[in-house]
Amino acid sequence: MKIVVIGAGIAGACCAHALVQDGHAVTIVDEREPGEGCSFGNAGQINIGSTLPIALPGMLKSVPRWIIDPLGPVAVRWRYLPRAVPWLLRWVQAGRRANADAASLQLKALSAASLQLYRMMLGNEGFTSLIRTVGHLHVWETVEPSAADRLADEMVAAKGIRPIHLDAGAIQEIEPALAPIYPRGLYFPDNGHTVNPQRLVRTLVQRCVDRGATLRKVCVTEIATDNTVVSSTDRLPAEAVVIAAGAWSKPLVQRLGIAPPLETERGYHAMLTNPGITLRVPVSSRDHHFTTTPMEHGLRFAGTVEFGGLNAPPNYRRATVLLDHAKRMFPALRPEPVETWMGFRPSIPDSLPIIDRLPGPANLYAAFGHGHYGLSLSPMTGQLIADLIAGRVTGIDLAPFRLARF
Numbered sequence: 001m002k003i004v005v006i007g008a009g010i011a012g013a014c015c016a017h018a019l020v021q022d023g024h025a026v027t028i029v030d031e032r033e034p035g036e037g038c039s040f041g042n043a044g045q046i047n048i049g050s051t052l053p054i055a056l057p058g059m060l061k062s063v064p065r066w067i068i069d070p071l072g073p074v075a076v077r078w079r080y081l082p083r084a085v086p087w088l089l090r091w092v093q094a095g096r097r098a099n100a101d102a103a104s105l106q107l108k109a110l111s112a113a114s115l116q117l118y119r120m121m122l123g124n125e126g127f128t129s130l131i132r133t134v135g136h137l138h139v140w141e142t143v144e145p146s147a148a149d150r151l152a153d154e155m156v157a158a159k160g161i162r163p164i165h166l167d168a169g170a171i172q173e174i175e176p177a178l179a180p181i182y183p184r185g186l187y188f189p190d191n192g193h194t195v196n197p198q199r200l201v202r203t204l205v206q207r208c209v210d211r212g213a214t215l216r217k218v219c220v221t222e223i224a225t226d227n228t229v230v231s232s233t234d235r236l237p238a239e240a241v242v243i244a245a246g247a248w249s250k251p252l253v254q255r256l257g258i259a260p261p262l263e264t265e266r267g268y269h270a271m272l273t274n275p276g277i278t279l280r281v282p283v284s285s286r287d288h289h290f291t292t293t294p295m296e297h298g299l300r301f302a303g304t305v306e307f308g309g310l311n312a313p314p315n316y317r318r319a320t321v322l323l324d325h326a327k328r329m330f331p332a333l334r335p336e337p338v339e340t341w342m343g344f345r346p347s348i349p350d351s352l353p354i355i356d357r358l359p360g361p362a363n364l365y366a367a368f369g370h371g372h373y374g375l376s377l378s379p380m381t382g383q384l385i386a387d388l389i390a391g392r393v394t395g396i397d398l399a400p401f402r403l404a405r406f
Contacts, residue, residue, distance in 0.1 A: 002025045009034075011367050013382075015385045019385070026213040029231065041197070045375060050190075053352075110377045119131075126203055134281050137282065140185065250262040262369055267302065323338060
């Protein structure tokens with residue numbers, strides 16, 4: 001079939017790769033170069049089953065504090081609040097225990113085979129160049145777990161994930177660059193990370209092109225009822241269309257009368273190209289809700305959530321505040337020069353992407369809404385989209401990921 005994949009981020013790249021593997025004639029379209037959207041600046045984490053939904057029980061009491069603190073881990077721009085409220089209410093509902101437990105298990109189903117699928121897509125040499133499998137360290141400055149910590153432990157254990165509990169000495173053995181201020185930690189040995197998210201996406205797209213796919217740099221304006229993809233310059237006829245345009249997916253499908261609960265979470269990072277330290281593993285501060293990832297071009301500090309839509313200017317203080325925390329975390333850190341970035345996470349209230357055949361034009365498919373876990377969830381998403389288009393039985397029940405759940 002002639003298939004157009006809209007979006008050249010990690011989700012679109014994985015969908016295109018699976019479709020090329022099935023022998024389809026694939027065209028990938030995006031107004032940016034591959035990997036220049038949300039995929040460019042994420043934390044690089046590939047979490048195998050340790051993914052948890054962002055909405056968790058008990059978070060409602062934190063919402064007022066989040067809203068009034070513009071530099072807190074979650075912030076809402078005042079002018080955007082009326083537009084964000086419907087999504088936030090669904091987010092709170094998704095955080096009920098039964099809903100969160102179910103979402104946690106479904107996230108595991110999507111993420112469990114991610115590293116194996118990356119190895120298959122990249123080949124052994126490409127995998128070794130781009131991905132490290134050294135685990136992931138979480139640390140706390142508090143001795144006793146909070147109620148939220150205990151809940152997260154229960155949900156991770158329910159998925160059969162058994163992280164290694166660490167005391168202060170064991171934390172220092174794993175990551176000597178950390179300040180000796182962390183009495184408690186968890187080590188997830190099965191997790192991985194990429195040393196360059198943008199290069200990962202570009203490599204996957206190039207492998208598709210090498211096998212016959214076409215890459216077009218155009219701005220898609222609409223999808224016609226006959227599956228023609230209308231761009232700023234021309235019209236691309238297609239027998240099937242996959243929408244994997246991240247945060248920009250919602251405007252496209254709204255023109256077809258489809259209204260997914262997709263919100264834009266603005267995420268930030270600070271990048272140090274000459275940090276003065278070398279980390280053995282990625283480290284997440286659970287007190288301040290950000291992750292430090294060693295990459296081939298330096299150290300990346302990524303995290304925070306800001307609701308402000310696609311058009312408001314960035315607040316780069318949300319990126320530099322991560323360095324304020326990092327300097328306490330890593331005493332030998334050299335905090336300059338620093339590069340800052342802001343990108344748009346495509347987020348669904350229950351943290352589960354929409355993977356579905358959509359109503360409207362025949363053969364229109366959704367592969368968007370991966371939120372914080374695009375690198376972890378996209379490889380299986382691509383396989384599922386290929387199965388849907390081929391009419392194969394999927395290895396994972398798609399009901400939890402269908403648009404009809406809303």
